[in-house]
Amino acid sequence: MLADASARLNTExxxxxxxxxxxxxxxxxxxxxxxxxxxxxxxxxxRVDEEIHEAMTxxxxxxxxxxxxxxxxxxxxxxxxxxxSVAVAGVPSVPLGSELPIAINPWAYEKxxxxxxxxxxxxxxxLPVEAEIDKKTWMSWGxxxxxxIPIMFGEPINHILAINSVKRERIWPEELVPRLRLLGEIxxxxxxxxxxxxxxxxxxxxxNLATSAAEAGLWMLDKDTGSVWATLILRNLFGFTxxxxxxxxxxxxxxxxxxxxxxxxxxxxxxxxxxxxHVEYRVQKPDGKVRWIVTRGRPYGGTxxxxxxxxxVSMDITERKQAELQMKWSEALHDTLINSTSDMIWSVDxxxxxxxxxxxxxxxxxxxxxxxxxxxxxxxxxxxxxEEVLQQKWHSFYLRVLEEGSFTIEYPVSADDRILxxxxxxxxxxxxxxxISVFGxDITERKxxxxxxxxxxxxxxxxxIRLEKENIYLREERITELGFCKMIGSSSTLQYVxxxxxxxxxxxxxxxxxxxxxxxxxxxxxxxxxxxxxxDKPMVTVNCAALPANLIESELFGREKGAFTGAHARQIGRxxxxxxxxxxxxxxxxxxxxxxxxxxRVLQDGEFERLGSPRTVKVDVRVIAxxxxxxxxxxRNRRFREDLYYRLNTFPVTLPPLRMRIxxxxxxxxYFIDKYSRKLGKRFDTISKGVIDRLSEYSWPGNVRELExxxxxxxxxxxxxxxxxxDPFEPASVKREEEVLKEFDAMARExxxxxxxxxxxxxxxxxxxxxxxxxxxxxxRFRIKKLGLxxx
Numbered sequence: 206m207l208a209d210a211s212a213r214l215n216t217e218x219x220x221x222x223x224x225x226x227x228x229x230x231x232x233x234x235x236x237x238x239x240x241x242x243x244x245x246x247x248x249x250x251x252r253v254d255e256e257i258h259e260a261m262t263x264x265x266x267x268x269x270x271x272x273x274x275x276x277x278x279x280x281x282x283x284x285x286x287x288x289x290s291v292a293v294a295g296v297p298s299v300p301l302g303s304e305l306p307i308a309i310n311p312w313a314y315e316k317x318x319x320x321x322x323x324x325x326x327x328x329x330x331x332l333p334v335e336a337e338i339d340k341k342t343w344m345s346w347g348x349x350x351x352x353x354i355p356i357m358f359g360e361p362i363n364h365i366l367a368i369n370s371v372k373r374e375r376i377w378p379e380e381l382v383p384r385l386r387l388l389g390e391i392x393x394x395x396x397x398x399x400x401x402x403x404x405x406x407x408x409x410x411x412x413n414l415a416t417s418a419a420e421a422g423l424w425m426l427d428k429d430t431g432s433v434w435a436t437l438i439l440r441n442l443f444g445f446t447x448x449x450x451x452x453x454x455x456x457x458x459x460x461x462x463x464x465x466x467x468x469x470x471x472x473x474x475x476x477x478x479x480x481x482x483h484v485e486y487r488v489q490k491p492d493g494k495v496r497w498i499v500t501r502g503r504p505y506g507g508t509x510x511x512x513x514x515x516x517x518v519s520m521d522i523t524e525r526k527q528a529e530l531q532m533k534w535s536e537a538l539h540d541t542l543i544n545s546t547s548d549m550i551w552s553v554d555x556x557x558x559x560x561x562x563x564x565x566x567x568x569x570x571x572x573x574x575x576x577x578x579x580x581x582x583x584x585x586x587x588x589x590x591x592e593e594v595l596q597q598k599w600h601s602f603y604l605r606v607l608e609e610g611s612f613t614i615e616y617p618v619s620a621d622d623r624i625l626x627x628x629x630x631x632x633x634x635x636x637x638x639x640x641i642s643v644f645g646x647d648i649t650e651r652k653x654x655x656x657x658x659x660x661x662x663x664x665x666x667x668x669x670i671r672l673e674k675e676n677i678y679l680r681e682e683r684i685t686e687l688g689f690c691k692m693i694g695s696s697s698t699l700q701y702v703x704x705x706x707x708x709x710x711x712x713x714x715x716x717x718x719x720x721x722x723x724x725x726x727x728x729x730x731x732x733x734x735x736x737x738x739x740x741d742k743p744m745v746t747v748n749c750a751a752l753p754a755n756l757i758e759s760e761l762f763g764r765e766k767g768a769f770t771g772a773h774a775r776q777i778g779r780x781x782x783x784x785x786x787x788x789x790x791x792x793x794x795x796x797x798x799x800x801x802x803x804x805x806r807v808l809q810d811g812e813f814e815r816l817g818s819p820r821t822v823k824v825d826v827r828v829i830a831x832x833x834x835x836x837x838x839x840x841r842n843r844r845f846r847e848d849l850y851y852r853l854n855t856f857p858v859t860l861p862p863l864r865m866r867i868x869x870x871x872x873x874x875x876y877f878i879d880k881y882s883r884k885l886g887k888r889f890d891t892i893s894k895g896v897i898d899r900l901s902e903y904s905w906p907g908n909v910r911e912l913e914x915x916x917x918x919x920x921x922x923x924x925x926x927x928x929x930x931x932d933p934f935e936p937a938s939v940k941r942e943e944e945v946l947k948e949f950d951a952m953a954r955e956x957x958x959x960x961x962x963x964x965x966x967x968x969x970x971x972x973x974x975x976x977x978x979x980x981x982x983x984x985x986r987f988r989i990k991k992l993g994l995x996x997x
Contacts, residue, residue, distance in 0.1 A: 237267055238384055245395045253399040254289065257392050261291045264388065268381075271296040272369040275392060276305075278318060283307055285314075285365070289392070296347075296371050312336040317355045317365055324353040325377045350375040354382060356389040364393050424502075425516040426453060428476055442498060442521055444490035461487035461495060476515055479504050485522065497526040549625070549645035555638050558603045559584045567645075606631060606641055615648070623649045692728060693876045694869030697978035698861040701956045702729065704963070704977065709856045710736035715808060717793075717853045718831040720860030723910030726831040727791060729858065734787040739827055742786030745779045750795040758800055758816060762807075765817035778815065780807060784824045793853065794834030794845060801846045808852050828853075863905040863912060870900050873909060877916035878928055885920055889928040896930055903934045954992045957985075966996050 241260045248256050261273045274290040285305045292298035307314040312335055316322050326332055327350050332340045343351060350370035356363075366389040422439025426432075433451040440447060443459045453472075457465055464486040475482040482502040487495050502517020549570065551563035559582040571579045571588065579588065589595040606612060606629040616625045625645040632640035692703060709716055710733045718726045727746070734744040752760055763778030779788060790796070796804065807813050812823045830853050839845035863870070874897070878889055905911055915932070923929045960974045967973045969982035978985060 234267060234381075234384060237263060238388060241388065241391065245391050248395065250399055250402050253395050257289050257395065258291060260388070260392070261289060264385075265291055265293065268368070270368050270375070271371040272298065272367075274299060274367045274369075275389070276365040276367055278363050278365070279304070282318075285310075288396075299346075308338075309342045310339045312339045313353065317353055321355050321357070323355070323382055324351070326351055327374055327376045347371045349373065350377070352377045352381075352385075354386050354389060356386065356393050364389065366392075421518045421520045423516075423518055425505075425514055426472070427514055428512065439519055442496070442519060443488055444492075459488050459490075461489050463487070472515065475502065476504055476512060479512060482515065482517060485526075496521055497523045548647070550643070552632060552640050552642045553584075553603065554640050555607060555632075557584050558600065558641070561640055602627070602629060603641055605629070607638065615652075616645075623647055624652045692725065692732065693873050694866055695872065696866040696868045697960070697980065698866050698956050699869060700978060701960060702858060702860055704960075705856075705858045706733050707736065709733065709858070711738065712856075713737075713827050715827075715853055715855040716829045717855070717857045718829065718860065719857060720831075720833065721862045721906075721908055722833045723908035724860040724862055725909055726833075726860055727789070729860065730787075730789045730791075730829045730831060733829060734789075734827075737787065737827065739786045743783055744787045744789060745783040746789045746791060747779050748791045750792040757797065758803070761800070762803065762813050763815040763822075765815055780813065780824050780826055781822060783826045785826075787827045787829060790828065790830040792832055792834075793830040794832040794836055794839055798844060798846070801849045805846065805849045805852055808849075863908040867901050870912070871897050873912055874900055874916060877913050878920065881917045881920045887920065887923075887925055889920070889923065890926045892928050896928060899930055899934065954994065957988060957992065958994055961989075961994070961996075 241263070244256055244260070257275070261275070265271075265273045270293075272290070272292040275288050276285045277288050279286055284307060287299050287301055287303045287305070290298050290301055312333075313324055316324050329340060329343060329349060329351075346369070348369045348371060350373075352368040354366040356366060366385060368385070420438060422436050422442050424433055424435040424439050427434075431453045433453065433456060435445070435451055437447060439445075440449070440451075443456070445451060445455070445459070449455070453469075457469060460468055468484055468486045471482060471484050474480055482500065485497065485499045488498055489495055498519050499522045500517055500519040502515050504512030504514070505516050506513035546564075547566055549564065549567040551567050552561040553559060554561055560579065561581070563579060568579055571577065575588075585596045585599040589599075602614075611628070611630045613626060613628045616627050617623070618625060624647070626648050628644040628646075630642045630644075631638055632642050692699065706729055716730075716733060718729055720726050730746075731744065734740060747761065749757065759776065759778065761778050761780060763781055764776050766775045790804075803813060807824070807826070808828060811825060812821050814821055836845050836850050840847050840850055863873075871892070874892060878892065882889055900912070907914075915930070918932065919928065919930050922931045957974070957978070960977055964972060964974045964977065968985060969975050973982070975982040975985045980988070
């Protein structure tokens with residue numbers, strides 16, 4: 206037993222010594238690996254291959270192996286190339302650059318490249334049957350043990366590290382594989398970096414050749430230091446000496462005084478805003494000569510927001526600028542000559558009749574009358590794209606001058622009722638016809654004086670007849686003071702209504718005015734008309750609730766004589782009377798359902814037929830409608846057409862009830878007291894606070910109209926000089942007051958939110974929401990907070 210214990214002890218001692226040797230060997234290899242890695246930190250380009258060869262030799266000596274090689278998989282995937290190889294004395298080294306077809310190592314290629322597995326064997330007899338071809342190859346090379354490691358540097362596997370033992374068989378410890386792979390990655394990384402640096406050098410050489418050929422100077426400005434690197438060509442462009450230290454201040458000195466601030470501002474914008482730099486400017490060289498330079502550059506390095514450098518190229522463009530100036534002078538002279546007349550002048554080629562030249566008169570005609578800018582090369586098909594008759598006519602003119610020679614005709618321009626005298630001439634050079642010139646003179650005034658006089662007389666007669674018929678309706682119209690001067694009140698809700706009306710007034714958009722009875726919908730409609738471009742045309746008011754259902758169609762659209770029983774004469778409708786102006790359809794919700802479709806057609810197409818007439822009448826009328834009804838509820842009850850509602854609701858304006866603008870009541874009361882006092886011949890100097898409180902506490906179901914009647918009635922019964930309310934008001938219920946408060950909060954919230962949106966949430970100052978609402982900025986902020994409004 207003592208002998209067994211001694212044997213086990215000896216075995217354990219051997220294992221520990223072997224482990225110590227293995228550990229020591231590993232530590233030594235890691236030291237070697239660390240030393241080799243340090244040598245491959247940015248080695249000179251010309252020493253990379255030499256450093257790899259020396260490192261492989263040291264590894265060869267360290268592991269006591271016979272051959273060490275680095276192989277590269279070629280792009281065709283059919284062969285390997287040996288890029289680096291070392292071998293001990295007495296063992297042949299495979300020649301560098303040798304290409305080994307994969308046919309001699311198919312099993313190894315599959316395992317290393319496709320499967321990315323390490324290939325190792327200690328005895329060549331251990332190879333599997335499928336490696337028979339590889340086995341023969343390795344035996345021919347004298348290999349007894351082999352270790353091949355794929356280098357995982359990129360996709361796909363492009364390099365293989367191969368270590369051969371030729372003189373004796375060898376076991377390859379697994380812990381060596383990751384360290385040797387790391388060494389291989391160091392080699393490949395150095396090779397790739399070397400290749401990139403060589404490519405960069407070649408690129409720089411090509412760039413230098415290109416810039417030299419183009420006489421372009423390269424430069425780079427450091428943002429932090431302001432220093433400038435520049436090529437010799439750029440130094441010559443600016444008059445700098447070859448060894449002169451350059452910075453932005455030195456460049457500024459070289460710039461022409463008239464361009465310095467502009468150029469430097471663009472340079473700073475390019476750096477700060479990361480913009481592409483493109484600028485043309487002058488430089489003043491030391492000999493006093495001025496040259497034109499074009500510079501293009503872009504920010505580079507750092508981050509998108511904070512670049513480190515501005516780099517670019519500069520070229521001398523003096524000759525080009527001189528040519529441009531000469532060309533501009535010639536063009537200016539040519540343009541002055543042909544644009545100095547109001548006559549149209551142009552020329553076309555003789556093949557497809559495309560424009561060669563044209564003057565301002567022709568360009569403005571097509572821009573203003575046809576709605577598009579003309580360009581060189583445009584043919585009759587381009588100028589009159591949807592008018593085949595005009596295309597053919599102009600082709601016939603051009604063909605005629607080519608066949609017959611110069612001629613003159615009078616040409617009526619149907620687009621704007623003008624008559625032109627056109628003179629066509631052939632353009633030729635040394636007997637070769639290359640185009641046609643045309644001079645167009647406007648002779649409309651000369652040719653149409655009598656026609657114009659007859660038209661004016663006919664128009665006067667037509668207006669006389671129309672005014673006679675209009676008088677029937679206009680006598681029924683109540684004379685009203687128009688505009689917003691009679692819209693009394695300064696509350697924010699009323700001011701928002703006026704703001705909306707001001708917005709829509711200059712347009713021709715259909716307006717739908719919503720609000721309870723007595724809130725002043727008619728006054729807003731009149732104000733919108735007075736502020737529109739149609740103010741000089743009539744505004745016709747139609748009270749849809751007051752007209753009988755059997756007469757409203759003829760009142761709106763007119764009738765022919767005999768259209769129905771009792772129609773003894775022809776009568777034009779309100780829409781025809783309002784042609785060119787505005788029609789106000791008051792209480793549109795009362796319009797019979799059968800007439801709503803006809804009204805919709807007028808809104809959409811501007812046309813209708815009189816009763817008893819098949820002839821379509823076209824009118825240009827701006828429609829303003831109002832209602833105190835809930836049109837959405839009317840649609841649900843099928844008493845109002847949905848399509849008509851959406852057509853009318855182009856621009857809705859909602860007038861608040863008087864209970865929503867209590868702060869306006871004192872001002873309204875004073876206005877009505879003054880108005881009716883003058884009529885009654887009375888004088889009232891003051892309104893007591895008690896009276897104002899009573900007026901403010903009442904809910905005013907009849908709104909401003911009811912307030913006006915109450916004031917008038919009280920003035921009759923009041924004794925001068927104190928105004929008194931004698932009639933009692935019906936007190937509003939608690940529930941009604943709560944509803945009013947809730948309604949007021951909702952309306953105030955919507956109104957303030959709209960004003961804030963219009964002013965982009967600007968609170969105070971000119972154009973701010975507070976000024977628009979007539980509130981102190983602090984008050985407005987308090988209301989915003991109270992109503993829970995949040996900026997989006």
